Every structure is written in structure tokens, then in C-alpha cells.
Amino acid sequence: MLLIKWRNSYSVGIDQIDTEHKKLVELINEVFMVVRDKGDEQTLNRAVEELVAYTRYHFSAEESAMEQAGYPDLDEHRKEHQRLENEVVDFHQRLQEEGGEIRIDLYHFLRDWLIHHIIECDMRYSSYLAQQAP
Numbered sequence: 001m002l003l004i005k006w007r008n009s010y011s012v013g014i015d016q017i018d019t020e021h022k023k024l025v026e027l028i029n030e031v032f033m034v035v036r037d038k039g040d041e042q043t044l045n046r047a048v049e050e051l052v053a054y055t056r057y058h059f060s061a062e063e064s065a066m067e068q069a070g071y072p073d074l075d076e077h078r079k080e081h082q083r084l085e086n087e088v089v090d091f092h093q094r095l096q097e098e099g100g101e102i103r104i105d106l107y108h109f110l111r112d113w114l115i116h117h118i119i120e121c122d123m124r125y126s127s128y129l130a131q132q133a134p
């Protein structure tokens with residue numbers, strides 16, 4: 001069983017961005033599996049680190065795409081990315097400080113975090129960017 005199953009309704013209509021969102025789903029599922037299988041701290045840390053790194057990569061790729069398309073609400077979206085990135089970084093820090101105690105919250109947080117990012121934030125730019133696509 002996976003924590004998040006990709007659904008077509010998550011598609012923002014831009015292949016590259018969908019591919020990156022699918023990769024985020026995959027990384028979150030990996031973290032979930034480490035938690036579920038009671039993996040050691042090191043394995044969990046490594047999985048979360050990978051997620052943080054890919055999140056940074058994805059957000060900056062998205063910002064470049066919005067910039068190229070002349071998306072008018074880029075500043076606002078950038079702030080939202082910053083906020084989401086801080087959330088996942090804070091979470092990683094809590095994980096390192098508190099260890100196993102917060103594990104139960106972990107996957108609920110991750111699932112809601114990603115779904116919020118895609119459904120609430122990215123859907124706002126999707127039609128604008130899809131129209132600009134060649």
C-alpha cells in the first residue's frame with residue numbers, strides 16, 4: 001500500500017511539472033515506507049533529506065517556468081513555495097530532534113503538504129502556463 005496514489009485530477013496539464021510532482025509522490029511514499037517498516041533513524045533521515053532536496057529543485061524549476069511564461073502572480077507563488085519549503089525543513093529538524101515520537105504525524109503531514117501544494121497552489125498557475133506552452 002502506498003500513502004499517495006497519483007490521480008489524473010492532480011495533473012496541472014504540463015508534462016514536465018506533472019513528472020516532477022510524480023517524483024515528489026514517489027519520494028513521499030518512500031518516506032512513508034521507511035516509517036511503516038520502522039526503518040532506522042539514518043534511513044529515515046536520508047529519505048527525508050532526499051525529499052527536501054527534490055522539493056527545492058522542483059520549486060525553483062516551477063518558478064523558472066512561471067518566470068518564462070510571464071506569470072503575473074509569481075511573487076505570491078514564490079512566497080508560498082518559501083513557506084512550504086520552510087515547513088518541510090522545520091519538519092525535518094523536528095524529526096532529528098524528537099526522533100521516533102513524531103513519526104505518526106509524519107506521513108499525515110507529508111500527504112497534506114503535497115496535496116495542498118498541487119491542488120491549492122499549482123492549480124492557480126496551471127491554466128495560464130498551459131496556454132503559453134508551445
Ligand SMILES: [Fe+2]
Pocket residue numbers: 021058062117118122
Ligand atoms: Fe509544484
